[in-house]
Amino acid sequence: MITGGTDGIGAALARTLFSRGDRAVIVGTNPKKGEQLVAEAASAPGSAVFIKADLSLVANTLRTVDMLAEEYPAIDGVVLCARFMRSHRSVTAEGFESNFALFYLSRLLMSYGLLGPLEKAGRPVIVNVAGPGHDTLVAWNDLQSVRQYDLVHAMFMTGRLNDLLGVTFAERHGGGPVRYVLFHPGTTATSYAGDFDPQTAAYLQQQRMMAKPATDVVAPLLRLLDDPPAPPLTAFNLFTELNLHAELFSAKDAERLALLTDELLARLAG
Structure with missing residues (x-):
């Protein structure tokens, strides 16, 4: 199962x-691209299924998780690639x-929500494609960039939250069969999906x-899917x-983030 699977690394x-x-x-969110992949798979040895979902909304992510868990009782691997960058700060309907919503919360909800089907597979693994190991400081008093927003800083800091997500997941479920891998693809010619000002758009081009x-990123991903590492949590820059x-992978910080996230999600549910 691949989120952000209609473009770039996910599609490859x-x-x-x-x-x-x-x-x-x-x-993914693009039916045309999703249907194209399904059409390509029709003549292949395997198969493809496209699910349209905007994972920037918690409610949509939870519905998608429930649907996946019901449709696929055993899932071998989950690869988390979805992201959408913006030059200017944007807030979801929630x-x-x-x-924060797409690059962090959706990955957290997918990771924990699909735990049941993953545990029924032979050698299950979650690969979180998020650029682990960057030394951006976590702004604990401004996790959602309310006071000051910068695209690059917001992406790097949210990547750090994914590092801590991996730490907490491994602590909670490391005794089970699911391995958690943080994966850095390096600079890659993806679609750079987003909403950019002209200067940023030119730079990204x-x-x-x-x-x-x-x-070029497929080979190291396949290695992780086919032969997951033995430890509960690992991180890779390609190979x-x-x-x-x-x-950067502090258990104390991971616990702090988990508590803050639980509070946010509980407030939304309430």
Whole structure:
């Protein structure tokens, strides 16, 4: 199951999976691109299913999780790629900053929500594609960039939240079969989906032209899916394993974030 599966790394991985005989369940917001992938899979050894869902809304993510868990009682792997960048701060209908909602909350809800189907698979793994190991400080008093918003800082800080999500998930479920992997793809020519001012758009276009193709990221992802690492939590920059004993993966910080997130979600539910 791949979120953000209609573009960039997600789409490249989906094509490889159904081309070799696997079933790829693709979650995204673009029906045209999703249907194109399903059509390509029709002549492949495997298959593809497209699910349209806007995961920036907690309610949509929860509905998608329930649907996936009901439709697929066993899931071998979950690859979390969905993101949408914005030059200017945006708030969802539920009141969350958009990066925080899509890049962090949806990945948290997918990780925990699909735990049941994952535990029924042989060697299950969650791969969170979020750029682990960056030394951006977590603004504990401004997790959703209310006081000051900057696109690059918001993306890096939300990536740090995903690092801490992995730490907490491994602490809670490390005794079970599901492995959690934080994965950094490096600079890659993805779709750079987002809403940008002209200057940022021009810069990203330049970056895209110089970056490696998304297909170059498929091999290290397949290695993680086919042969998940033994420890409950690992982090990789492509094929290179990162040190998780650094302060960036602090268990204390992970617990703090988990408590704050639980409060936010409880407030929304209330």
